[in-house]
Amino acid sequence: ATPTALLVGTGRGAQLGILIKGPEVLESTRRVDTVVLDKTGTVTTGRMTLQKVYVTEESGEDVLEEDVLRLAGAVEHASEHPVARAIAAGAAERIGALPPVEHFESVPGKGVHGHVEGHDVQVGRIHDGPLPEALKAAKEAAENAGYTAVVVARDGVALGVVTVADAIKETSAEAVRRLRALGLTPVLLTGDNERVARSVATAVGVDEVIAEVLPQDKVDVVRRLQAEGRTVAMVGDGVNDAAALATADLGLAMGTGTDAAIEAGDLTLVRGDLRVAADAIRLSRRTLTTIR
């Protein structure tokens, strides 16, 4: 491949809304056979909104939805996570001012905890005790419908479940069709629950799902696929995705994502349009064909 021909490909990339780190990047896309898609912020918009609050009499007969929302909102107020922002904003909107939180701590890929009104409050997937039947059923039904559901526990007892919605981008299904048309196998990767991941995957036409992966383990998923002999492109937007983007044979960062992801990627999809991932791979193949 001559540098000049590759640079022509790079210029065309800019027209399509693809920023390419260096012309040599295009070469690594040639053998890509697997495209790992981060769920939140890549396949979905990542702009989450509070949906429902579930409580059950088993949690204590005097526990109200408002209590669950107040405690969860207070702790989540201290977190930057998209789930946290949806819960804190939704709680403030529905019940007004939230109490302060002390001893706040966030556990990446799991949730948050802290002290509110003299109680130890956990939100997310931190609580690992039994869930009352009614809460378990509500949580699973919400997850099967594609909602992220988190458990709110007070002093170690599950009080309720809060669900948040994250819309699938209008362009995601078309993007998956285009990737498949290029002979690529899409894989959905997320820290979220398996049922939520399946629901989103089905909606956009992806069969392979790798869910409940901790932020620091996403890079291991890429390495494992590579060890199977696959050549992996990774598309992501989050701080969590940076190591995986850097390790993938080709890293594609959403331009709408975090700086960490953009720095780690080989290509940036400027408008955050996943369809352009397919354009990028097609472009690089065509560029290389022209050169040969």
Ligand code: ADP
């Ligand atoms: P993703 O891979 O979708 O970006 P994360 O790895 O950040 O997700 O989080 C995985 C899961 O951990 C979330 O789906 C949620 O259930 C839980 N979680 C993480 N952070 C929080 C939080 N601040 N509040 C509640 N739950 C959380």
Ligand code: MG
């Ligand atoms: Mg993401």
